[in-house]
Amino acid sequence: MGRSADRLSLVLLFTPFALWIGLLIVLPQLGIGYVSLREKVGVNEFTFGFGNYAAFFEEPIYRNTLLRTAWISILVTALALIMGFPVAYYIAKIAKERSRAGLFLMCLIPLWVSDLVRAYGWILLLRETGVISTTLVSLGIISGPVEMLYNDVTVIIGLVYTVILFMIVPLVSTLQGMDDALLEAGYNLGGSRLTVFRRIIVPYAMPGIVAGCIITFMLTAGSYLTPILLGGKNSSWFTEQIYTQFITRYNWEMGSTFGVLLLIFTSLVVWLGLRLTGQSLATTVAKE
């Protein structure tokens, strides 16, 4: 095994990586960055500048859609954390050894069912002729059928549903690594339940919390199916705007601008989240 053979194999290993990252990730992103700075002034005639970005900020509908997407995504992330943590804690720490694997598997399997099927299930439950409405009417609790689709609460419930497993799985993995003796020591040294939770459990689970939050947030902000199917065609979701500009209106310049803005916004939130919690991408998301 000579030097040159060593070099050759390094080059052979490096080539697919470079092609993949270069051609399929970096170059396309530069591409939308480039097109977002371009403005059409005639057939095959373009000028360059920040005109598209200015147009975005001047148009309240665009601006508000991004803001709405942002706050709902953050809300969904927070809800998923609050709802998911007890479940993860139960699976990792309270459940008996035997039932633990089964419970975890029960969490994992729905994760692999398509978003489409899950959204479809919610539609069948919640629509005016849906299971819940029909049942309530036949039980005499309400007088006539009610439409439970196409409002923000439903969209949020549906989004939390779609992403919560991506919160629970990393949480369970981190919590499982925690030695029970840590908790016992915490109580033994006179900590109340609240202080043990705040000073021992949460700091220990931090990498899992951050990983879960990043994945959850990215999936929510980038989601398309759930908000549109549960929120109706005009649900004002930002990815829908991108689709409209790109495919329906064929305005690639504006669509790219929206894409860049969404990317900047999500990267900013992820970066801030990592910064505030002192974690890095490699210690959280890569572990999964």
Add this chain to the structure above:
Amino acid sequence: MQGSKSLVWVFRAYVLIFFIYLIAPLVAAGVFAFNDSMFPSLPWQGFTWDWFFSASDPKVGLLHDDRLLRGMGNSLYIGVIVAALSVAAGTCNAFLFERRQFPMKSLLYILMIIPLVIPGVIIGISILLLASMVANFLDREFGIFLLSLRPGIPLIVLGQFSFLTTITSLVIAARLQKFDIALEEAALNLGASRVRVLTTVTLPFLFPALFSAFVVAFLVSFENFNTTLMLVGSDAPLTITMYDRMVKVGSTPVLNAMSVVLMLGSGLLALASVLAQRPKKAEGNAAAAAMD
């Protein structure tokens, strides 16, 4: 800890409610596949297999619904190709980052993870845009017309490959990290050639991870919607076909039948990948203890 008993019961009740929340939509999507009615809603009209097998008109079952079947065929085709490609690339990446030293390694590692945090829609539009720019350029300058750079299955494959490779790389690298390099040295020492070491020692060790990565990549590809939506051409995969049907035609129980098939299929595959990753040694330990 006084009161911890009741706390455990509160926990249990909560977890139970949570699992009902988790299961309810899946049950709703599944159950109506067997309802002998034209619509997937209550009341219950009796059990039927029609939505799977019936060939006659008012209830065209899944097996006779050509568009859904074609969509499923496309999805399988795309899924297998993408999974194979991303496992191959992921294996190279795993060896590159676990075994080799090169300049700017940590920066490139971050670059490798980045695709996980790019929204799927953006991956879709960026690949669509680049492919179109290249296609237009080739058309204009050389008069070459490349159909594969226009929306369609090749672009869907590229788009899904671009983020699935990150996932497969991480899964395979995690396993490779656990590999004891002394095993390779031992094989060399026993006279094996480099290629033989790879095929008889390293790859068999990696096999569970390769299998898992393949299954995960296949499932994610099969169920992908966001990236695919931007790149789809005339050969729509299943998720797009189902979505179209849902939005344009409205829900019919044949979609529920499809959902049942999807749930069973993905559930079984996911289970297989989980089991493949699990070490099987309880039996062996007991035997060793008995022999000592």
Add this chain to the structure above:
Amino acid sequence: MNDLSCERVTKKFGHFTAVSEVSLDVPSGAFFSILGPSGCGKTTLMRMIAGFETPSSGDIRIKGESVLGLPPNRRNVKMVFQHLALFPMMNVGENIAYGLRCRGDARSGIAEKVARVLDRVGLPGVEEKRIEQLSGGQKQRIAIARCMVLEPDVLLLDEPLGALDLKLREHMKIELKQLQHQFETTFLYITHDQSEALVMSDQVAVMNAGRFEQIGSPRELYDRPVSGFVAGFVGDANCIPGKIAEIRSGEARVELPQGGEVIGKLCDGSRTGDDVEVFLRPEALRLGAGGAGQSLEGTVDSLLFNGANSRILMRAGTGQLLEVAIPAEAPAIAEGDAATVNWRPDHALVFARRAG
């Protein structure tokens, strides 16, 4: 004829010299050990012999032929790894057959050879067992069988007993020695455990900081160490620091820092006024008064009972803590008793003080 010789082998990693000018000759059929603390370069030396590292300079010869140009998979030296490196994805039979298959042996002969070598290591009929079904000692023997089936010129063993518990380790020492007799193959054994090296070896090289300090039979190393490092590392010894006050006919009178003096045999080139250390083996110390410079007085600090290896821990009046072997016919003695020990000057070895 030497099965293995190294000639002025040196290995540098950047500015760090891991192995420096090491030469050794291992005669055919010998059990040769390299003994040294962790980080002394012994593993690097072994990896160079196996071909996993390339020496910066020097030559390695197997059966008289230089192997520097041969890749590891073409050298007829086989290695038992520290954690054995048995292939977990294969059963016992496949593990042992691995090298035979790589060599391209006829399929028909392989099963027979595997069965024969398993018989020789005392585990007949375990071909179908999985690796994780074996106990620690059985794994050990399978690892050796996997190498021996290839009839290597030299078998390298890289601290293979390190992972075993104490009881099994004691047992395996004897078993390894017997296996080596049975196969009549040259063993090169590296270890940081001096008792393993002393019990099993025909020849031991003591290695420190990349160099060989001494090569000799276990008895030579024990009785006639050439340096303070060897005296301290091989076997137990009480080490008393002091300064040479006078040298007369090969004997040095060493003054201790808190008064008192010790007379011992000067073993290196130290001169009057140099800082030295005096090494006294516990079994060289006898209870009872002795002449000037040949005894120390003190009190019994504690008794360390360990069967035939029991010791008295004595605090000398000059501050040193000494371990004294208790002879079989020792008088009853209790903690806090006054005691005096004496020795023959030729059992007290004086070496220049080690660095650090």
